[in-house]
Amino acid sequence: xxxxxxxxxxxxLIAHGTRDPRGAEEMAVLVDHxxxxxxxxxxxxxxxxFADPSAVxxxxxxxxxxxxxxxxxxxxxxxxxxxxxxxxGDVAELRAAFPDVDVRHGRVLGVHRSLLELAWQRLDEVxxxxxxxxEVLVVAASGSSDPDANxxxxxxxxxxxxxxxxxxxxxxxxxxxxxxxxxxxxxxxAAGARRAVVFSWxxxxxxxxxRVWEAVDDAPEGLEVAKAGRFGPDPLVADxxxxxxxEALHGDVRANCDLCVYRVPLPGKxxxxxxxxxxxxxxx
Numbered sequence: 001x002x003x004x005x006x007x008x009x010x011x012x013l014i015a016h017g018t019r020d021p022r023g024a025e026e027m028a029v030l031v032d033h034x035x036x037x038x039x040x041x042x043x044x045x046x047x048x049x050f051a052d053p054s055a056v057x058x059x060x061x062x063x064x065x066x067x068x069x070x071x072x073x074x075x076x077x078x079x080x081x082x083x084x085x086x087x088x089g090d091v092a093e094l095r096a097a098f099p100d101v102d103v104r105h106g107r108v109l110g111v112h113r114s115l116l117e118l119a120w121q122r123l124d125e126v127x128x129x130x131x132x133x134x135e136v137l138v139v140a141a142s143g144s145s146d147p148d149a150n151x152x153x154x155x156x157x158x159x160x161x162x163x164x165x166x167x168x169x170x171x172x173x174x175x176x177x178x179x180x181x182x183x184x185x186x187x188x189x190a191a192g193a194r195r196a197v198v199f200s201w202x203x204x205x206x207x208x209x210x211r212v213w214e215a216v217d218d219a220p221e222g223l224e225v226a227k228a229g230r231f232g233p234d235p236l237v238a239d240x241x242x243x244x245x246x247e248a249l250h251g252d253v254r255a256n257c258d259l260c261v262y263r264v265p266l267p268g269k270x271x272x273x274x275x276x277x278x279x280x281x282x283x284x
Contacts, residue, residue, distance in 0.1 A: 010067035015075040017048025022205035033238035055090035073106040080149035106248035112240040136196040137166035142208035143173030163267035174208040181215035189220040200230040
């Protein structure tokens with residue numbers, strides 16, 4: 001028997017879906033960035049039926065192009081209902097439609113170090129580092145009915161603040177749950193804050209993100225609010241995606257190593273990288 005032929009691998013991104021045409025345009029840019037990093041064909045699909053193509057239709061193009069192994073990756077921030085129910089449903093349809101294709105499923109982007117780096121860059125563009133201890137950092141997201149995803153947003157907000165120098169951080173959502181952006185801005189203004197900076201933990205342009213900025217435009221009088229934007233189709237987002245693809249193909253680390261201070265040079269703790277972490281050892 002001759003040597004087995006190595007599988008031809010392709011990547012399928014499965015995103016939420018948006019009626020905002022900018023979202024589709026940004027997805028095309030992001031796909032190009034990702035393709036440069038994973039050295040395989042890349043296609044994008046959408047969960048919502050108002051956006052094309054579906055996962056099966058997008059996968060069909062990859063399979064017809066010669067792919068015998070598919071990495072499916074949810075292009076979602078946190079593991080909420082879409083990641084836990086809708087995306088697995090699409091993956092099941094893929095496996096049924098292409099039974100001879102090896103499908104490897106990856107995880108959501110989550111609080112990835114590349115996304116943190118990008119959040120810090122966005123803040124630096126609009127917020128002077130001097131005086132951040134007096135400035136309120138607000139990290140916004142779309143909002144979810146899943147407590148797990150909402151907890152991850154709170155974690156993301158704290159992690160951004162750990163590296164940005166802010167010592168007052170809040171998180172808020174555009175809808176579905178609490179606290180809403182308007183309520184948070186009113187609360188920090190009532191507490192005496194005079195300046196805030198808002199960063200939207202969102203990937204592509206869409207309706208819910210616009211609601212965040214509408215709330216910012218209606219901020220209480222006397223509260224200056226800077227807009228730090230969102231991730232967008234940035235190369236650092238592509239880096240995060242490439243990392244999740246590598247996990248799907250080669251195995252992922254279940255310990256909290258994505259943001260471990262002994263592995264990742266987080267701001268203010270760069271000297272911890274490489275130190276022995278067993279037994280609670282840390283720099284004096």
